[in-house]
Amino acid sequence: MTFVRDLLVVLALALAWAGPLSPAVAAEPLARVRAQVAQVPLLRGEFRQEKQVAGFRNPLRSSGRFLLARDKGVVWSTLAPFPSETVITQDRILSRQRDGSRRVEVDGRQQPGLRSINAMMFALMSGDTKALTAAFDVKEETGNGKGWRMTLSPRSRQLAQAFTSVRLAGDRYVRDVELREANGDVTRLHFEAMTETPATLTRDEAARFD
Template identity: 40%
Template sequence: MKSWVVCAALLALVPTAFAQNAAPAGAKEQVAQDLLDKVRQQLKDAPVVRGGFEQEKSIKGFRQPLRSSGEFVVAKDKGIVWHVLKPFESTLVVKPDSLQSRRGDGEVSMQMRAEDEPVLRTVNAMLFAVMSADLVQLRKFFEVSGKSQASGWQMHLVPRDPLLAQWLASVDLEGGPFVREVRLKEARGDSSIIRIQDARAESRLSDADAAQFR
């Protein structure tokens, strides 16, 4: 996830799909709210979600995508730990007010704090909202469209915030009880696909995971 978060944090697309919709703003907001209500019925609410991931990042000018895989933990009110195992081990810890990257040996390779980079707080909240499918926060950061059916749900997200829109063109989410796939399109033309594997709910963080957020 390091490449994804760094692109998102340091990640302009006018939401033309919505501009082409002739429905009044109030009607569009109601449609979006109805969708989120249906998605909420499917999502599993848990204090901790753990799983694995595979990520492909396509960069303009490169024929082959960059691939990585590993494991993650998303904890309410704490943040995200994204542990890359292949091709090289690294760990990214995203907290509400900071972002830290560590090498495989535990040495810190990057540190960003909201007090130095005020936009980081917004970006981290957006990333947490995407990974945890926090519907209240998603509605805050994005224009929402999509569909929900018995087999799962899909959401297309376009940034409301002009600052986010400078870096991030859109996000597409698919899921059921948990997020299954995240597709990110950056304004500069790069894109990422993150496939979530074996996601499961847990009641609390392990001691080792809790130590990552200290």
């Protein structure tokens, strides 16, 4: 599974057991994080992913680009080792392969909670602490004075059977994500080359959400 699909499984479980997203206010210790993280409607960047599968010596690596549009969803474009694309919107999760074929992974008509999954995905990648506290216990960690770090722990026993923690680190943006699964697998993701401009979707970017 790709990093995005791993996260979707985790988020779907989280929302199933934690209920719908609520306007929960983050605990006061997270005020410093909230003050630093940019809450922007549009963000582009690049990613590098490494997944260490329990029992295997060499990790699985991939890299590519991403696009987050708060009103649209997330486009996750893997360039290496094999081109592919995952588009997450309020209505569906769509996979595009390098041969141009498309496959709907999740249809919103069959999965009413997809809108919340989209919102939580954006919250995780943008460091939105208010949204994250609706499904996770969030704890800020002591840093080196530059940027911030936090650990997300599952609130329910059932969710803890799927993964043990998600760690985020960053500054104005989320830079690093580490997902530790209960089966021992560990996925690490690094974001870079992030930009908020242009402030609107290009015609090509908008078409990718169709």
